[in-house]
Amino acid sequence: MIFCFSGTGNTKRxxxxxxxxxxxxxxxxxxxxxxxxxxxxxxxxxxxxFPVHSWGVPPVxxxxxxxxxxxxxxxxxxHYMVCTCGDDTGLTxxxxxxxxxxxxWRGVAxxxxxxxxxxxxxxxxxxxxxxxxxxxxxAMSERVRRVARAIKCASPIDDVLxxxxxxxxxxxxxxxxxxxxxxxxxxxxxxxxxxxxxxAKVCPLSNIEMVDGRPCWGDNCAMCxxxxxxxxxxxxxxxxxxxKKGQYRLK
Numbered sequence: 398m399i400f401c402f403s404g405t406g407n408t409k410r411x412x413x414x415x416x417x418x419x420x421x422x423x424x425x426x427x428x429x430x431x432x433x434x435x436x437x438x439x440x441x442x443x444x445x446x447f448p449v450h451s452w453g454v455p456p457v458x459x460x461x462x463x464x465x466x467x468x469x470x471x472x473x474x475x476h477y478m479v480c481t482c483g484d485d486t487g488l489t490x491x492x493x494x495x496x497x498x499x500x501x502w503r504g505v506a507x508x509x510x511x512x513x514x515x516x517x518x519x520x521x522x523x524x525x526x527x528x529x530x531x532x533x534x535x536a537m538s539e540r541v542r543r544v545a546r547a548i549k550c551a552s553p554i555d556d557v558l559x560x561x562x563x564x565x566x567x568x569x570x571x572x573x574x575x576x577x578x579x580x581x582x583x584x585x586x587x588x589x590x591x592x593x594x595x596x597a598k599v600c601p602l603s604n605i606e607m608v609d610g611r612p613c614w615g616d617n618c619a620m621c622x623x624x625x626x627x628x629x630x631x632x633x634x635x636x637x638x639x640x641k642k643g644q645y646r647l648k
Contacts, residue, residue: 398437400465401446402426402458404601404621406647407512408481411541412446415479418545419444426461427601427619439470443502444477444548445493448621449509451574452487452566454480454496457602457619462496471502477548478507483514483525485560488567508544509557510537515622517642518578518635524643581618583636584625586611590632596624 399421403409409425416423421444425431437443447458454462467474478493480486490507497504513530516522525533547556560566581604586596592610597603604615605624612624612633625633626644634640 398435398441399423399444399446400426400461402448402455402461402601402619403446404448404619404623405515405626405645406623407515408446408448410647411479411481411510411512411537414538414541415444415446415545418542419548425601427457427603429603433464434466434468437467437469437471437474439473442475442477442548443467444479446479447481448512448515449480449482449486449489450620451571451578452485452563453489453571453575454492455619455621456575456579459492459496463499467502474503475505475551476502477505479510479544480507480557481510481512482558483512483516484558485563485566486557487559487563487571490555490557492567492571505551506547506553507555507557508547510540510544511558512537513645513647515626515645517622517625518638524645530645579618579620581614581616581620583634583638584614584618585634587632587634589630590628591630593629595627595629596633599623599627 399412399416401408401412401423412423447455476497478490480489486509493507494504511533513533514525594607596612597605597607602617602619604617605612
């Protein structure tokens with residue numbers, strides 16, 4: 398079974414490919430029909446998939462890990478992490494392992510898959526150039542096949558791209574980001590909005606409501622920026638920070 402959270406579609410794409418290679422089913426975390434209790438067989442594996450958010454596990458996925466009920470002979474179930482990242486993961490895999498230990502689950506190995514960058518809210522952060530984006534997507538399929546082979550043979554070796562200053566990014570930047578950069582209040586629609594509702598449709602947490610033809614954001618926001626990237630009019634903005642930033646749409 399694959400538990401997957403995806404904001405812009407990158408992780409969902411990887412999960413679909415991996416599920417086909419492993420013969421596993423995908424459960425989308427955050428969906429309206431999401432359940433909090435699942436039957437797991439002793440010979441079944443669990444794969445946790447999510448995008449790296451500020452070099453750590455997205456809060457929505459951490460909450461799900463802490464509260465979901467896995468029923469059956471769960472002591473023997475093997476758990477794996479497969480995250481997507483634009484550049485590197487920091488110590489995201491260690492954060493995941495801590496959540497596994499918290500539940501008494503067996504975390505076997507962690508893997509990362511590089512995908513196009515989607516975070517645009519801070520200075521110096523933007524989407525990739527067209528060439529870089531194309532290169533990442535072309536390399537993705539072979540990378541997923543490699544991950545699938547490792548999971549099939551239950552390899553205990555972590556294969557993640559930690560990058561430089563991994564400890565600083567995950568242990569210092571991540572908690573600061575979660576405290577000060579997770580507010581959805583600056584999200585709004587500009588005058589270019591035509592009220593199509595596309596942003597509301599792609600929100601993985603159903604956090605956007607259309608009121609009088611305009612999107613309104615609630616407090617249950619993953620800050621995944623799926624709404625921003627999906628808008629064909631570039632009408633979703635985060636204060637003034639996204640005015641000159643690019644958009645990414647998974648093709």
